Amino acid sequence: MNRRQFLKSALLGAGGTAIAISGFGTLTKAAPPSSIAAENNQETTVFSACEMCRNQCPIAVKVVNGKVSKIEGNPHDADFGGVLCARGNAGPSLLYDPQRLKKPMLRTGERGTGKYKEVSWDEAYTYIAEKLKVIQQNDGGEAVAFASRKGPHDWFFRTIAQGIGSPNMFSHEATCPLTRSVALDSMFGVEGIAADYGNAKYIVSIGRNWLEGIHVAQTRGIMKAVGNGAKLVVLDPRFSVTASMGEWVPIKGATDLAFVMAMANVMIAEEKYDKDFVERYTSGFDQWKVAVKDKTPEWAEKETGIPQETILRIAREFAESRPKAILDFGWRTGLAPNDYQLRRAIMIVNMMVGNFETPGGYYRVKNASVVNRFPEMTGLAKALGAVSQPAFPKPVTSRIDGTGIKGIPSQLIPEGDGAVGQITESILTGQPYQIKAWMVHRFNPVISLPESDRVIEALKKLDLLVVCDLYMTDTAMFADVILPECTYLERYEQVYDMSGLMPKYVLRQPAVPLVYPDTKPAWRIYKELGEKMGLGQYFPYADIVDFINQQLTPAGLTLNQMKEKGVWIPVGMKPFYIRENDPTASLDNVVSKPSKKIEFYSEEVQEATKQGIPQYKQYPQPEEGKFRFVQGKVAVHTNAGTINVPVLNEVMSQNPLWIHKISADKLGIRDGDAIIISAGKYEHKGTAKVTQGIRPDTVFCYHGFGRISPELKRAYGKGINDNKLIPNEIGEVGNVCTSMTFVTVKKA
Amino acid sequence: MTKYAMCIDPNKCIGCNACRIACQMQWSLSPAVYFNRLEEHVEGEYPKLSRVIVPVQCQHCDQPPCEKVCPTKATYKREDGVVLIDSDKCIKCKYCMAACPYNARVLNEDGLPQKCSFCADYVAKGGIPACVSTCMCKVRIFGDIDDPGSEISEYLASHQTVRIQGTSMYYVPPVKMDSSVLPPACVTPIHVNVLKDVAQPVSKGILGLAAAAVVGGVVLNNAKGGDKNHE
The missing domain is CATH 3.40.228.10 (Dimethylsulfoxide Reductase, domain 2)
Known part of the structure; x- marks a missing residue:
């Protein structure tokens, strides 16, 4: 029963006389629709960039009395047309969520038991720096793995990795579009x-x-x-x-x-x-x-x-x-x-x-360096400057996933991404060498990597696990140190290149001051940690504004210019396709x-x-009584990221397993029944959605549910964590293998 | 004269819920309180299936049943077609919720029935409703149908649409299903007259008691049968 149905039946005497209202604690107190903000509450607009998912869409943030009241699409970017998805709209609900992380914390109990004490940032940095120093001395910097959801924070996060000589830097891409990148790179010489x-x-x-x-x-x-x-x-x-x-x-x-x-x-x-x-x-x-x-x-x-x-x-x-x-x-x-x-x-x-x-x-992404190769476009856009760093120590080993080693499939893995699933294996097996510490930024391996139980086993074996995030995630609950980042609505970011058919730069800037004053942006966290570790020289910027200026000055732009519209597109340039008018034009x-x-x-x-041209490989199909288990995305959530955001959780907090009616009938399963899904070694409870909308030999659930962190109070224990059922099989170029798992389903 | 209306094309709706959330943010609603919902309809036999997602909200009826039953005139219809609630006058009797043929009202945490206002105050300041402006797929068009030059008037003149009888809402008929998936015409439910008779002569003091009794008894079957919520 959803809320409306409940209310109606309550109203009708079928659900009791009391009307239960669940009070989720957004700080924006509900006001009746007829009382819009008083006239003297001036609304201002801050042009920035979203981060409810990784796409960084340009946004227009409406601020009234120092609070974000609403977020709209940025009308200055024609590609996005001033519109926004549900997640983007939900930004204020994340910003003011009382369940966010608010203070740095150190673990005081067994891993996974949730026992932490709040500490100062300095204590947290000192703890991490001392632990890393010991590991670096005994096992080398390469024993520390770094994994993040790919994004503009990586420059800062990975500076720590490079500073201690670790080659083991990973993005989440192996769980997402990595094989596409490999394909494009091998055919066009570029991923863009x-x-x-x-x-x-x-x-x-x-x-x-x-x-x-x-x-x-x-x-x-x-x-x-x-x-x-x-x-x-x-x-x-x-x-x-x-x-x-x-x-x-x-x-x-x-x-x-x-x-x-x-x-x-x-x-x-x-x-x-x-x-x-x-x-x-x-x-x-x-x-x-x-x-x-x-x-x-x-x-x-x-x-x-x-x-x-x-x-x-x-x-x-x-x-x-x-x-x-x-x-x-x-x-x-x-x-x-x-x-x-x-x-x-x-x-x-x-x-x-x-x-x-x-x-x-298809077209090649036309960033400044590409358009400047065309004489008629020269000078319309200049490339962003790079903040130059002193030379890093050269890693003494190759990466644990073999990225870049010639003559084996991992030769093809993009260096900036890596096979992130290998971290679990190297922690547990010591192959090719032991990983002792794992630094995690805005990434949730327990939910995002295959074989959650194996990931957890690995996390428990570490000498040091540091997680920087917005929430007490399912990975954070195993961490030794938890660092609370502020949200995208409270911070600057390095300017990023979002070029498409034309060059485009997008700014993220704070719309409001910190809601929880002890949270920090990534650029500050890793600079301060780096300074504590004696790596200060690798962070050659005073603050993020200085960093941004170092980017913008070579591009002939200023921060004030970027703030005006939040997005910069070269004046006088139109989208162009090289072969539009001349099908024989040079590429x-x-x-x-x-x-x-x-x-x-x-x-x-x-x-x-040994397969310079694609060859077909036949994979097994599910035998009678088994189903291929597939997963996918839903519009109101971002993978492991948004499930606990109040308004989004309210739209969808569960992910039933889709099963075809014919298959469900054979198993005596009806729509809404409690079920047990088994992949052999692992089982998961769930509920069934009986439908015509799936192959009879396949079952499906949306990704990102079944959360195990009790501090994600709205999401905890609800739905199916697909990755609990998927083995940590690493594909040929380091990719996850999401459609290779067979399961059985029975009534619970 | 100004007469506000909205036209919704369910053929374009992808069910992303941006409309619902944009509205919640526009009006600072708490997460469980929302004014527009998406009804998903799937028909057919594997593998020949159709799906249509129909956005539904307050239809701003011509003769709103919610207005009729309101004992304190807290619910009222403006000349421009917008149905509003004056929360200062509302005594939380919830008659309006039982009377609404579209299940369009929801209680806020103070026990006040609330619903879509066509973003009236915001529109008065030159804005367009949040559900309209945020939509990636341009499912909704809003405007003044008494102004022949408005976007909605031009759209209605040049496209096949159906008006939900007795309301301010127009829908583009679904291509893949028949129009029975659209909201029904505004027919005053039978129990509304009963509620009205109870509501009008009595004083506010005893209304709470009367409401519980009448709503609990009379309305049960009708409203249950009329619930088309597919969320």
Whole structure:
């Protein structure tokens, strides 16, 4: 029963006479709608950038009487159109949440028991510095792993890592789009390739869910295309919201590469591809032709469960819509161990329709350094300056995940990201060497990495675990030291480059003073910790404003200029696609491979994995009685990040397991029943959502629920933590493997 | 004259809930108090399925049942079509909640029934309702239908829409389902007349007692049957 139903039934005498009102303690006292802020309460607008997820959308923060009253989209950024998603709207609810971390804390009881004492920042820094010093002396700086959710804080956070000579710096990307990055890098020599959805006429999603995994500009792009009559085809085992906006093709899990190769097979057999583009701009097409020669729709039907007529039709429709056709390269990738080959194959099929640097296709992100390669654009935008640091000590070992080591698959792992799942393994197995300490910034391995119980086992074995976050997360509850960061609404950030079709810089600035005065921004935390550790020389800035000025001055900009609109786009420049008017224009400025070709066949991939051209690999399908377990995003939450934010938790605090009606009937499970999901070694309780909207051999839940930290009082104990059930299998290029787990389901 | 109305296109709604949260922030509502909701409808047999998400809120009825039953005239309808609540006059009897055909009212933590006001005060200052301005997919259009040049008038003139009978709301008919998923016409529930008879002659002092008795007894079946909340 939801609140309204409860109220109604209470009102009707069915639920008792007392009306229970749960008082969540936002500091913004509810006012009746007819009494808007009094006239003398002047509203001001602060242009800044969101951080309710990692996308950093430009926002306009409304401040009344020193409090954030509301957040809107920044109207100065046309890509975002002045609109905002639910999470972005919910910013004030996070800002004023009394359940946020407010003071630095030191652990006083057993790990995981939640016993902490509040300490001063100086005590916290001293504790960390002394512990790290001992580890550095005995085991070397490399025994300290650093992991963060990728973001502008990394410059500061990773300075500590580099200062002590640790090569083991990880982003969260291996749990998200890492394989896509690998694919783009191996083909184009650069990861910065984006899609122009808004102008496309035909869009195929392979598990991509723009309408629940929200990126405001991209969500708008998809809906613009659909509104203009574009065809949307969605391959997904589950009937997602995106699937309901187009043609739903419920593909068998882990067979996506078969579908993509069959598309190529059809396009080649029927000569429905852009021969001129392939010849002019790409290399390795002959090897690709061989690879897909026998990958007919008939063959792919057996693999994917999609009728061959459907495959044939989609391949034809896609090819005939060229070049305004997009086969999407995915976002939360890492479905199977060889996922990077799926992403490579996807981009090869895209290039076969010549949809690069044309409207409605893919394009190279045009930051200042790219646009300055075009004589007619020179000088319109200058690159941001870098704050220069003294040389760091050279790490004495290679990374624990083998990133960059030639001749093995990990050669392909992007150096700035790494295979974050390896940290768990190195702590528990000592291979390739022992990790003794883990510094964690705004990241929650217990929920975000596979095999939660194994992660927890690893956390308990550490000599030092430091977590900096906004909440007492499921990882923080095991930490020795907890550092409370302030929110994005209370701090500056280094200016970041959000270039798309044009260069773009975005500012984050404080809208209000600190709500909890003992919280701090990352730039200050790591500078102060660094100074305590004797690493002060690596933080050559007085404060963040000084840091920002060092960035902006070389770009010919000032902080005051940035504050005005929160976003800077070069004056007099229009979005441009290199091949829009001249389909034979040179792509040398945007293809960064030394060959200046888009490499279908990659020597580098051949060297690393012996598969220079994507090859199909067949993975097992669930046997009778078992289900493939898949997960995904929901529009009102950001992965492990927002579940405890009051207004968002109120919208959704649970994630039932989607199970097909036929399968549920066989198991005697009805909608809403309590169930037990078992992956063999691990089990999880949950509830069932019985639906037609999923393959009968698959079950699904949204990610980010099932929280174990009692201090997340709204989220604690509710729903399913998907990662408790997924083994920590590390994919070929360091990626998680999210679609490889089989489970059984029974009534609880 | 000004006559405010809203047009909603459920075909564009992706169910992201930005409208709900934007409204909550606009009016400083506590997390459990919200004025607009999304009703999800899924029809069909695997794998041929359809989904439509219908945003529902106060429909600002022409002859609001909530106004009719209000014993103190706390609920009133303005000439511009907006239905409002004067919380100073409200005695928290909750008749209006029982009378609403759309389940559009909710109690705040002080026990006051509240609902969508079409952002009246904000609109008066030149703003547009928060649910409209925040929407990524432009599901909602708001404006003055007495002004032929307004965005909503132009939209209604050039698109196929249905007016929810007896209300200020227009919807674009769902493409993938029939229009029965849209809110029903505003028909005054039978129990409203009973409530009205009870409400009008008595003094405020004994209303609380009367309300509990009447609402508890008479209304039960009707309102339960009319609840189309699919959240």
